[in-house]
Amino acid sequence: MAADEDTLAPRDFESLRGLIMDRRSALPRRLAQVAKYALDHPDEVAFGTAASIAGAADVQPSTLVRFAHQLGYEGFSDLQKVFQERLRGRNSSYEERMKALKNTKEDEQGEAALVRGFLTAAQRSLQDFSDLVDPALLSRAVGILAGADTIYLIARRRSYPLVAHMAYAFGKLRVKNNLIASPNGIDPEIASMANRQDAALAISFSPYAADSVAQARAMADAGVPVVAITDSAFSPLADCATEWLEVAESDYAGFRSLSASMALCMALPVAIAEARRQKQGKN
Amino acid sequence: MAADEDTLAPRDFESLRGLIMDRRSALPRRLAQVAKYALDHPDEVAFGTAASIAGAADVQPSTLVRFAHQLGYEGFSDLQKVFQERLRGRNSSYEERMKALKNTKEDEQGEAALVRGFLTAAQRSLQDFSDLVDPALLSRAVGILAGADTIYLIARRRSYPLVAHMAYAFGKLRVKNNLIASPNGIDPEIASMANRQDAALAISFSPYAADSVAQARAMADAGVPVVAITDSAFSPLADCATEWLEVAESDYAGFRSLSASMALCMALPVAIAEARRQKQGKN
DNA sequence: GCACAAATGAAATAAATATTCCACATTGGA
């Protein structure tokens, strides 16, 4: 049981937070995990059940009880009460509540409004894209990339972060890839090494960086299968691509969101790795 | 049993309040008593047990269940959830959005399901972050960066795409910046050129790339103001940063979303440029 | 590399809590 139950077990949340922060470095793995989860998601702890919280924090319910004991509480329920106290009296009046609601809508200004603007644009993008997902098309695109020896990644400027992430994900999934974005100007040479066994993934949105388009086209001309992610049927990438996926992003303050394409770019590597795994299983 | 269960049973507190107010005069004695108690002590209803609430309202537990049924809920627990939602730190119409997310086709499989999984994770991230935006904190962070001569960008691995985008945005907005991610290993040297007039923006999420942390800490030790974007109070970045912004991303298939942090990273450069423009106007 | 202690996962158990049921009371209409 806990070392010194008496001195511990704070009854108010702030003391508890302090205690947890102090203790955490000295806690064993799973208990530290709980500590982190508890401070990161205090609302969940206040309302959840031991099982639901344990699930979310990826530990066993018993670990929660141990954690509570460690801190000097009688059990998880006792600890939970402190988390609940923290929420009592929040939003006490109807008026407050309405004011809070309005605040989030229009009253905010400055930086917060800007952030909210981008968040909204991102959300719209996701929604729009979600309505457009075409399973068959997606499946063909993944098929092409899964069949490739090396996947060449083509993107510039605004789209570059997308392939940067893919390169990272492919790396983790051990999928051979080549990010064509060297700062030393030998991109064309690298690109020219691609052959029919490889494939390219090109991403570009209006106004379509000339480099990206040129490289994608060169690949296509050389017989390399090209999968494109772009924003319109009129995109130059749509022309030269073997398959192309449409993503239309919303914009805010003149900057287009990247959230939908980013979600797609997170899914693709996983889908490709999965497809390869299955193919391997068959052989 | 309840008259018309379908049309009733609101999922958010304000509708429920309205419904109760309407119904109250037409309710039998004990139920009216519960109605009054519930609206007078919503916190108790949120956290109490059926027995404790019944005791406080001077009715039987079964009366609470009847009350809930009368309103169209499955039972007291179901009703109680609405009272709990009210206290959760969720401002936007959280329930609605989550319901909307669930609407999406469940039967899909293969690649499409994967994409949808990532889209959902992204939306959840945006939603969660949207409720956490702290205008004052944000304002201080922007202030620090807007006051800097050169902004040093620190991020590795998963977070790298974020700063890659920022470098691009800063470039377009003509904000001096330096992306510390050179492939030639001279990062420490570059970082050591920063001074008090500059500032650093460090981004790292659990498990916190050692390089990022080390560089951020070095900057902080050298007296360079550091703004951090990270995911928890336990993050090593939270320690050493002058100000830190919390972004908790949802994950899917073991890959965490980037959408909320990306939205933030799109907003920051614009906010910084704007802050500088205004400062210039004054001089 | 071994022995010991600490931590952990999973299942069994205990406790609590919500819900149902039914006998009884109350109300409103003939």
Added chain:
DNA sequence: TCCAATGTGGAATATTTATTTCATTTGTGC
């Protein structure tokens, strides 16, 4: 005043949820 419909209290039951236990794993000092 009686009847039927509706509402109510209280106990019995079902369900959910927390806690304990114990076998197994993991880490640590020698």
